[in-house]
Amino acid sequence: MKEKRVGFATRIGAIAATVGSAVGLGNIWRFPYQAGYNGGGAYILVYLLCIVLLGIPIMMSEFIIGRSTHKNMKGAVEQLTPGSPFKIFSYIGVLGALLICGYYSVVCGWVIEYLWNSACGSLLEHAPEEFSNIFGTFIASPDCCVMWTIIFLTLNFLVLSRGIQKGVERMANIMMPLLFALLIVFCVNSLMLPGSTKGVDFLFSINFDKLGWEGVVDAMGQAFMSLSLGVTCLITYSSYFKDDSNLMKDAVTISSLDTLVAILAGIVIFPAVFSFGLDPKAGPDLIFITLPTIFQQMPGGTIWAVLFFVLLFFASITSTISLSEIPITFMVDEYKLSRPKAIILTAVQMGIIAVLSALSFSTLSDVTIFGKNIFNFLDFVGPNFFMLLGGLVTAVYVGWILKKDVIHNQLTNGGMHRSRFVQPYIIFCLRYIAPVAIVIIFLYYTGVI
Numbered sequence: 001m002k003e004k005r006v007g008f009a010t011r012i013g014a015i016a017a018t019v020g021s022a023v024g025l026g027n028i029w030r031f032p033y034q035a036g037y038n039g040g041g042a043y044i045l046v047y048l049l050c051i052v053l054l055g056i057p058i059m060m061s062e063f064i065i066g067r068s069t070h071k072n073m074k075g076a077v078e079q080l081t082p083g084s085p086f087k088i089f090s091y092i093g094v095l096g097a098l099l100i101c102g103y104y105s106v107v108c109g110w111v112i113e114y115l116w117n118s119a120c121g122s123l124l125e126h127a128p129e130e131f132s133n134i135f136g137t138f139i140a141s142p143d144c145c146v147m148w149t150i151i152f153l154t155l156n157f158l159v160l161s162r163g164i165q166k167g168v169e170r171m172a173n174i175m176m177p178l179l180f181a182l183l184i185v186f187c188v189n190s191l192m193l194p195g196s197t198k199g200v201d202f203l204f205s206i207n208f209d210k211l212g213w214e215g216v217v218d219a220m221g222q223a224f225m226s227l228s229l230g231v232t233c234l235i236t237y238s239s240y241f242k243d244d245s246n247l248m249k250d251a252v253t254i255s256s257l258d259t260l261v262a263i264l265a266g267i268v269i270f271p272a273v274f275s276f277g278l279d280p281k282a283g284p285d286l287i288f289i290t291l292p293t294i295f296q297q298m299p300g301g302t303i304w305a306v307l308f309f310v311l312l313f314f315a316s317i318t319s320t321i322s323l324s325e326i327p328i329t330f331m332v333d334e335y336k337l338s339r340p341k342a343i344i345l346t347a348v349q350m351g352i353i354a355v356l357s358a359l360s361f362s363t364l365s366d367v368t369i370f371g372k373n374i375f376n377f378l379d380f381v382g383p384n385f386f387m388l389l390g391g392l393v394t395a396v397y398v399g400w401i402l403k404k405d406v407i408h409n410q411l412t413n414g415g416m417h418r419s420r421f422v423q424p425y426i427i428f429c430l431r432y433i434a435p436v437a438i439v440i441i442f443l444y445y446t447g448v449i
């Protein structure tokens with residue numbers, strides 16, 4: 001007899017898990033530094049527009065595919081449109097998830113190393129000007145980087161081995177509320193620092209001169225990254241949703257919470273950066289160099305540092321859990337592997353990619369692909385190729401190919417409620433706006449425009 005597929009137990013749990021997937025390093029690490037680079041307020045405005053016109057519709061397209069079939073993308077496409085070649089994109093999704101999680105977990109390894117060192121007190125005993133060296137030395141030390149990455153992945157797979165309800169859902173139910181509570185505490189603290197208003201002004205003053213096309217393209221890419229779009233992550237999660245959840249409401253809730261976290265992270269970081277006279281354009285170093293410098297000078301710095309890296313840890317592990325669930329569900333559904341076997345296989349594949357990426361700044365720094373080391377290459381192709389291509393495919397599939405009654409059924413839960421404006425808005429964005437925007441980003445990255 002076929003085993004029954006176990007889904008999320010509650011609607012709140014399903015939302016918490018999906019918010020957990022969405023809220024990650026993308027919100028707390030990438031969004032603030034991108035906003036910093038691109039001049040603050042104008043970038044945020046364009047980002048919000050991208051969420052409404054691209055993010056929510058593409059999220060809905062993944063939800064519709066996953067929830068209507070309770071299958072991974074391959075099984076779903078076979079059921080919804082038998083014989084359609086679109087199913088091959090499920091392999092691209094799985095590959096994308098493995099590659100993205102491979103390099104993402106290296107950064108998570110840095111996070112737990114910083115957490116450990118702050119807790120032991122060894123991080124903040126250095127002088128402020130030393131933090132840049134410390135970070136450089138750490139990422140260039142092969143043993144350390146590999147060790148922390150493997151520790152992180154082990155924790156990640158331990159949670160997954162407990163299953164959807166007891167592992168994924170329960171972790172999200174615990175970690176997400178704590179993450180929000182910590183963020184609020186950090187915001188209040190940051191806003192009370194002397195001179196913090198300059199940081200708030202920087203973040204929210206709208207100045208289009210500083211934005212440029214690059215900033216617009218960055219904002220679109222960031223929306224994809226932040227909402228976990230394009231590599232069938234949301235198809236996988238929504239295949240575990242209950243049939244009576246209101247997909248549009250859930251998508252709006254999830255995107256709003258995700259955006260809120262990104263903006264709150266900006267409110268944590270920039271007032272502090274300005275208050276201590278540091279450079280808001282520090283880029284990717286912002287979290288590992290600028291923030292320790294700030295904590296070091298703050299009363300109770302060690303506690304703040306530990307809490308901050310705990311917050312980052314919560315954000316990152318709930319994201320890697322979702323990325324790892326893609327190949328796991330795929331193997332269980334399509335190859336009928338047992339969940340433990342699928343987890344071990346995924347762990348081995350992801351582990352190899354992660355170790356190679358962790359060594360990109362040391363032993364393997366000479367290995368380059370298109371002129372980038374392994375880590376930077378994956379950081380480039382993950383968001384710029386896999387997520388965008390996947391986003392384009394799901395938008396076209398649901399917008400143009402899928403039967404309207406499947407969409408209507410999913411939006412109204414079989415006619416239980418109305419979707420007078422929702423359906424035309426989703427379809428219009430999926431048919432026209434998303435494909436055009438994604439093609440423009442592709443052309444931009446490939447240098448055609």
Ligand code: TRP
Pocket residue numbers: 021022023024025026027100224225226227228229230231233319320322323387
């Ligand atoms: N959204 C996460 C972040 O902001 C990253 C992430 C998790 C992701 N799962 C994903 C990105 C699936 C793309 C696809 O950090």
